[in-house]
Amino acid sequence: MLVFQARSIKHIKAFTQRCMSRCSITLHAHYSDTPHKKSKLAPLQERRMIDQCKIFAKAGDGGNGCCSFRKGRPDGGNGGKGGDVILKCSPRVWDFSGFKRHLIAEKGGAGSSKTMIGTRGADKVVRVPVGTVLHLVSGDIPSIVKTPSSTDVDPWEIPGGLVDDLPDLGNGSISNVKSGEEVKAVHLTSCSSSQAAETNIEKSEESRHVASTAVFSQPSTSDVTPEFGTEDTGEKQEILYSVAELTEEGQQIVIARGGEGGLGNVSFSKDSKKLMTMKAGVSQNISNLQDSNNVSLHTGLPGSETVLILELKSIADVSFVGIPNAGKSTLLGAISRAKPTVGDYAFTTLRPNLGNLNYDDLSITVADIPGLIKGAHQNRGLGHAFLRHIERTKVLAYVVDLAAALDGRKGIPPWEQLKDLILELEYHQDGLSNRPSLIVANKIDEEGADEVYKELKRRVQGVPIFPVCAVLEEGIAELKAGLRMLVNGEISYKICLDQILLG
Numbered sequence: 202m203l204v205f206q207a208r209s210i211k212h213i214k215a216f217t218q219r220c221m222s223r224c225s226i227t228l229h230a231h232y233s234d235t236p237h238k239k240s241k242l243a244p245l246q247e248r249r250m251i252d253q254c255k256i257f258a259k260a261g262d263g264g265n266g267c268c269s270f271r272k273g274r275p276d277g278g279n280g281g282k283g284g285d286v287i288l289k290c291s292p293r294v295w296d297f298s299g300f301k302r303h304l305i306a307e308k309g310g311a312g313s314s315k316t317m318i319g320t321r322g323a324d325k326v327v328r329v330p331v332g333t334v335l336h337l338v339s340g341d342i343p344s345i346v347k348t349p350s351s352t353d354v355d356p357w358e359i360p361g362g363l364v365d366d367l368p369d370l371g372n373g374s375i376s377n378v379k380s381g382e383e384v385k386a387v388h389l390t391s392c393s394s395s396q397a398a399e400t401n402i403e404k405s406e407e408s409r410h411v412a413s414t415a416v417f418s419q420p421s422t423s424d425v426t427p428e429f430g431t432e433d434t435g436e437k438q439e440i441l442y443s444v445a446e447l448t449e450e451g452q453q454i455v456i457a458r459g460g461e462g463g464l465g466n467v468s469f470s471k472d473s474k475k476l477m478t479m480k481a482g483v484s485q486n487i488s489n490l491q492d493s494n495n496v497s498l499h500t501g502l503p504g505s506e507t508v509l510i511l512e513l514k515s516i517a518d519v520s521f522v523g524i525p526n527a528g529k530s531t532l533l534g535a536i537s538r539a540k541p542t543v544g545d546y547a548f549t550t551l552r553p554n555l556g557n558l559n560y561d562d563l564s565i566t567v568a569d570i571p572g573l574i575k576g577a578h579q580n581r582g583l584g585h586a587f588l589r590h591i592e593r594t595k596v597l598a599y600v601v602d603l604a605a606a607l608d609g610r611k612g613i614p615p616w617e618q619l620k621d622l623i624l625e626l627e628y629h630q631d632g633l634s635n636r637p638s639l640i641v642a643n644k645i646d647e648e649g650a651d652e653v654y655k656e657l658k659r660r661v662q663g664v665p666i667f668p669v670c671a672v673l674e675e676g677i678a679e680l681k682a683g684l685r686m687l688v689n690g691e692i693s694y695k696i697c698l699d700q701i702l703l704g
């Protein structure tokens with residue numbers, strides 16, 4: 202019973218209100234069919250693209266081996282192998298938003314009597330977008346899985362064959378990622394024998410050394426992206442840039458490898474002890490084992506830990522580059538079946554939209570890169586987020602707005618737009634604009650745009666210019682034919698600042 206002593210009318214009112222509010226809370230909790238107010242999530246287009254993130258991966262520890270006897274004979278089974286942490290390339294993932302930063306795989310099960318092997322810990326498989334590049338902060342260099350295997354395997358076996366015929370860098374371990382190249386990774390090959398295990402552990406150490414030498418001795422290469430500052434703790438980290446990349450649907454890469462299970466006493470023999478010593482590889486484990494202490498042979502090995510920075514770079518045949526509002530998204534919709542957001546305001550596009558440009562015998566991927574403004578290379582506007590995507594494009598289509606400076610509008614004329622675009626690309630990375638290009642002169646339907654188009658042709662020579670009206674889909678067939686020839690290499694025009702008459 203609630204005892205309440207009223208001191209004033211005001212006091213009574215306040216008490217009644219408090220009771221009412223409590224009642225209403227209870228009522229809401231009771232009626233399950235009360236409509237919930239769903240939190241309003243912004244549609245993807247309106248969210249800022251997350252194209253970089255730092256992750257920590259921990260593979261599962263191996264399960265312990267069992268020590269058991271049956272009728273005086275040992276019958277303890279081996280522990281199961283810990284699960285791996287695997288990144289899987291999927292075109293259904295766009296960026297790293299909602300991506301978990303801590304990826305932990307399951308431990309292996311303990312072995313048991315009657316020679317029963319412990320269960321293999323489940324792998325942690327996480328989907329990443331096509332074009333994900335891996336930079337290693339700490340841990341072992343990741344390894345590409347050649348044929349992903351879903352079946353459980355012997356605790357001593359590494360699941361899925363590992364690529365062992367990768368391009369070498371020095372001593373067969375790692376190669377830097379350069380645009381257009383296929384697989385770049387490294388690793389321990391399958392340890393079918395104790396000898397192999399030992400060799401591979403050594404190899405891994407060597408490869409790490411080679412990798413760091415290779416990357417850091419050439420800091421000016423495009424592999425080095427000195428801008429991972431978002432989650433910086435102030436400490437200087439040594440990062441191995443571009444240790445691997447995922448470029449094709451279904452590709453998988455093991456970023457942390459599960460620990461081997463411990464030995465059950467049925468497997469104990471002089472040979473197995475030697476095998477375990479080699480498998481351990483790690484100095485502290487070796488010293489434990491040298492004590493001939495059986496307990497450590499039973500103990501499963503810890504799963505590896507890795508810290509990586511994932512970076513997303515799109516891979517498209519053609520990128521539409523232009524100032525905000527030039528009509529890039531409208532154009533992408535006009536030439537492909539993509540349905541990008543179109544708006545009469547700057548930065549409608551916050552992430553690259555991708556579309557497929559289909560021909561009878563060919564399909565070309567086109568990316569609509571978010572609008573580029575002056576100072577983008579210093580991360581103004583959407584800055585680096587999109588400049589990075591251009592790095593991985595074969596052909597550039599500069600989309601200029603013919604109407605930007607018409608009728609006293611505050612925009613700049615197309616030749617100035619072109620100059621600014623080229624400068625931004627070059628500031629971001631030397632030579633970024635030096636690839637097959639064409640110009641799309643958009644909004645030819647606007648009054649006075651014809652004159653501007655003629656002026657543009659006079660001022661910019663040596664590169665094809667396609668007048669189009671993206672909204673009415675005019676001039677699209679000619680543009681498609683031009684893009685095809687550039688992508689195929691049938692024609693190759695490049696554009697540089699010297700070709701533009703300014704002033």
Ligand SMILES: Nc1nc2c(ncn2[C@@H]2O[C@H](COP(=O)(O)OP(=O)(O)OP(=O)(O)O)[C@@H](O)[C@H]2O)c(=O)[nH]1
Binds near residue numbers: 548
């Ligand atoms: N008159 C005319 N308007 C066009 C044409 N193409 C696009 N627009 C308009 O220009 C505005 C901007 O179009 P978007 O396609 O969103 O431009 P964008 O370059 O993708 O813009 P950002 O996302 O800011 O980079 C919209 O109002 C379009 O309707 C065209 O050919 N003629």
